[in-house]
Amino acid sequence: MDLSLSTETVGDRTIVRVGGEIDVYTAPKLREQLVELVNDGNFHLVVDMEGVDFLDSTGLGVLVGGLKRVRAHEGSLRLVCNQERILKIFRITGLTKVFPIHTSVEEAVAATD
């Protein structure tokens, strides 16, 4: 399955809904999307990963790159994920300490710290 991307604005937050597989082939599309959003002045991103079937280290790299970009503008990048197999990849790489991970988009949008 290919990667699907859509964005929505809620207040000062931009929600990026990702679906499909994030791997070495599709990750550049996600990178482009995040770079474009930050270049357009969207510095508070919520990446909704509930529709993601597969994530590898290339995808993790893109998310870390996105985090670095928004932080350069004192922004934030929050993730929404409840899938154990995806969460496991964040755990084994220690990235659960780097990304705020929420159980719903509503929770991520409401989060402030």
Place this chain on the structure above:
Amino acid sequence: MATVELRFSALPEHVRTARLVAAAVARRAGVDEAVLDEVRLAVGEACSRAVGLHVSGGIMAPVKVVLIEEEKQFSIEVGDEAPRVSPGDRASGAGEDADAEAEEDEMGLAVISGLVDDVEVTAGEHGGSIRMTWPTTPSVAVLP
């Protein structure tokens, strides 16, 4: 004895195919269903890494994946033909790109070693390989 062998041009779009083939063969070999996600991820990481090494080294040779079914275990060996050079040999101008590549390489290996208990990484002047092994449960014979 090799059960299935796969060679693919070092292009990112073929890594998914390698993942699907590996998971299908692993399932048939008797790897636990709960572990198949890990097999898929680990083989994807190893193939992505091999593709990256071939692309950055301008190597035209295909990436090779060997799926080996043995009595109580299942192994996947992902081989590349990228010659390794020691850090001291690296051109001094390689700079940031080389560092970024090395970082991605390490992240991929970190995921593999976090997922797979039995993993062996080798590298030499003619290329390298990652061999990962999982235990299999023999299928129970159903008696009439």
